[in-house]
Amino acid sequence: MNNKFDALKDDDSGDHDQDQGSQKDCEKEKNDNDEDNDQNTAKKKIAVPGVGEHPLQYNYSFWYSRRTPGRPASTQSYESNIKQIGSFASVEQFWRFYSHMIRPGDLTGHSDFHLFKEGIKPMWEDDANKLGGKWIIRLRKGLASRCWENLILAMLGEQFMVGEEICGAVVSVRFQEDIISIWNKTASDQATITRIRDTLRRVLNLPPNTIMEYKTHTDSIKAWEDFHGLVNAVGGR
Template sequence: MEISEKKEPENNNNISQTATLDSSSTTDIIDKESEERQARELKAGLHPLKNKFIFWYTRRTPGVRTQTSYEDNIKKIVEFSTVEGFWVCYCHLARPSLLPSPTDLHLFKEGIRPLWEDSANCNGGKWIIRFKKVVSGRFWEDLVLALVGDQLDYSDDICGAVLSIRYNEDILSVWNRNASDRQGVMALRDSIKRHLKLPHSYVMDYKPHDASLRDNSSYRNTWLRG
C-alpha cells in the first residue's frame, strides 16, 4: 500500500511532464513549418507574411430556418501567406457594398476558426465598431491591410477580424485571445483607432466571447466602451 501511494505522485508528474513536452513539441513543429514555408517563399522571390491567413464567409437567408449549425455555414474562401498571394486573393473578392445582407466576411490567422468556441478565441473577446454602409468598405480594407501587414499593437494576441454586413449598417469587429488582459485590450483599441484614423464621433465597444455565448448575441450588452 505504501509503495502504491509513493508511485502515484510520480505517475502524475510523469503525465504532467509528458503533456508539457507534447505542447512544447507541437509549438516547435508549427514554428519550424512556418520557418520552412517562409524560406521557400523567399527562395521563390516572394514576400512572406508573418502569419498565414484564411478568408471565410457566412451567408444566411433571411426568414429561412435551417437545420445546419453556424459552424457548418462558415465557408472557406481562400488562404494566403505572401504579399503577392494576398493581392491575388483580395483583388478577386467582391466588395462589401456588393454583398447581400446578412453576410459575414472573416479574416483569421491559419489554425483559428471564426467561432467563439475555438480554443484560440474562447478566452478572448472583440472590439466592435458600427459604420454607415457607404463607408464600411474603406474601413474594412484599411483594417485588413493593417492585420495582414502585422501593423497593429499586440498583434500576437489578435485572432482575426469580421465584417458583418447588415441592412441598416455594417459592423466591424477585431477578435483577440485574452479578454482578461485589460492593458492589452485597451492598447489594441488605441491601435485600431490610430490605424483606421477613426473620427472622434465613432464609438468602440468591447465584448468577451463568453458573454456572447451566454446571451447568444454578438453585439448586445457590450462590456467596455472607448
C-alpha cells in the first residue's frame, strides 16, 4: 500500500495551491447544499473502487467546518456546521478529492478539515468515538499543510498498525497556531495509544521535545459542558 501511495504521489501530490475563487466556489457549493445535507448524506451511495483502482482497507469521507470564533456553539449547531465533502474507496479516488482541495495552510478563519472512516461523524458523541480519545499536536503557523498530508497518508496507508482503532484525523486552522489530531476508538487501551503516539512522531518527523497531548472525548465533553455552563451562568446575571 505504501508503494502505491508513493507512486501516485510522484504524479499527483504537488502543492495544488487553490486561488480564493476556487475556495469561494467550493463554499458556495456547500452552502447551496446545506438545506438538504442530512438527507443527501443518508442517501449517498457507498463508495466503491473503480475498475483497475487500488482499494483502501477502509472507505473514508472528507468533511469541512468553519465557525465564527468567540461565538458559543451548541452540539446541534456544531453538527449542522460540519459539511461532508465526499467519500472515497481507493487511492485514485482519494487523490481526485485531495488534489482539488485547498491546503490547510491557505485556509482562513476558524476552519477545520476532517478525514474519517465512512460512517463515522467527526463528533465526540458518535458511537465509534464516544469511548475514545485523540492525540493533539499544536503547530506553529506554516507547518499545517505538510503535517496534514503526512498524517492522512500514514492513516490511509495503515501505518499505525492498530487494527480498527483509528477513527479519523482533524486539522484545525486557528489565528495563532494550527492543530492536528488523530482519533481512536478506545481511550482505555494504553498499548494502542502508545503505538499511535510513536507512529505519529515517526511519520511527522517530530523533534523529541514536541509536546503531544492525549485527551479522552469524555474529558472533552465535560470541559465543553463546564465552559458553556459558566457562559450561561454569567449571561444570566
